[in-house]
């Protein structure tokens with residue numbers, strides 16, 4: 001059997017590409033048969049010309065749901081991502097347990113895929129049908145995190161708040177829109193296709209109407225780049241045209257991830273939070289019209305890298321390390337370049353590393369006729385203060401500020417993973433609060 005990297009998606013079932021080729025060969029006339037073969041559709045659907053969306057050879061890629069930690073953090077970033085933030089409508093601790101249990105059950109199903117139950121057609125269908133009669137896994141992960149507001153007076157969780165979890169504050173360059181900020185609970189939904197993410201969100205919204213209310217959401221995408229054997233992967237470009245992710249710590253480096261991403265057992269965090277992480281989300285608008293009229297040299301000085309290759313200013317490849325020690329006056333890489341301010345690469349700045357997992361977004365046109373594009377910035381860290389907050393403070397006054405405007409987001413704590421079928425998201429927290437019975 002072929003060796004598989006820890007986060008490499010698992011492809012199951014018959015080779016989907018070859019199977020699809022056979023099915024495509026059946027042509028339009030074989031539509032009903034195609035639907036039946038591909039999906040094992042119930043008899044009632046077999047008479048219809050069933051189309052399964054989306055069509056790709058990656059629809060059977062599957063990420064694990066059960067584990068010590070949630071998927072979607074050190075998991076390779078797929079092409080499409082979304083953050084959806086919710087207000088929790090649950091009124092009692094018992095309601096909150098029901099909310100987390102239902103959420104767990106839905107995520108377990110959606111991420112692994114399968115056939116929804118066939119209900120009496122006089123009732124609304126069990127599934128929204130966006131993906132066709134059978135729900136495909138499509139590399140889907142749904143990562144659940146909670147905001148500081150969940151730890152208010154409602155559920156008796158106050159004393160259990162993660163030590164560094166605070167409501168996101170406004171930083172000097174921010175122009176935060178209240179309708180795009182904060183929330184009791186966030187879902188980071190990512191998969192191979194935007195439709196799969198929307199399918200999952202619609203399913204969750206439908207199944208928890210009395211417990212969760214959608215507050216804001218932002219979708220984004222990143223171009224899928226070819227993976228070449230034996231060559232470090234190239235980073236996708238953001239909407240400023242620069243490679244984004246070149247210096248990101250490697251999610252495959254599990255020792256590093258223990259230190260910078262995962263809350264450890266022996267930390268000063270509450271015991272229930274072990275194996276969780278802090279999630280910082282920022283919706284950052286890019287003034288792309290202004291950027292596109294900025295000279296290349298200036299753009300490169302602002303970011304601190306070559307635009308074409310992503311290499312540091314001294315040259316090489318995007319994976320080479322910028323040499324700041326040999327450039328103390330910033331003659332090669334300006335002292336106020338984005339990457340130098342974000343990570344000055346001093347001995348002390350090792351403590352401020354974060355794992356970035358951003359997506360580009362394009363929302364249409366603003367009222368004043370500008371493109372509404374930007375970065376759905378998502379970062380994970382074991383210490384929010386040492387991580388995102390310190391790095392963001394360091395970036396204050398950077399020349400890039402003239403081209404970007406953070407307008408939304410929030411700080412959340414990503415819950416520990418779900419161990420098995422008897423476990424559920426948030427169990428360790430709710431048990432510590434006395435709302436759930438130990439023994440799951």
Ligand SMILES: C=CC1=C(C)c2cc3[nH]c(cc4nc(cc5[nH]c(cc1n2)c(C)c5CCC(=O)O)C(CCC(=O)O)=C4C)c(C)c3C=C
Pocket residue numbers: 238240242243244245246247248282284285286303305338339340342343354374375377388391392395404
């Ligand atoms: C507070 C954290 C950060 C925010 C917010 C942020 C916004 C932001 N970044 C870019 C573009 C690039 N960022 C790059 C590197 C980089 N950015 C941060 C942090 C934040 N960025 C860090 C820690 C780093 C790595 C620095 C290093 O270790 O050298 C790069 C270079 C390529 C890369 O390493 O990823 C680009 C390009 C935009 C456009 C943006 C807001 C819209």
Ligand SMILES: [Fe+2]
Pocket residue numbers: 338342
């Ligand atoms: Fe950055």
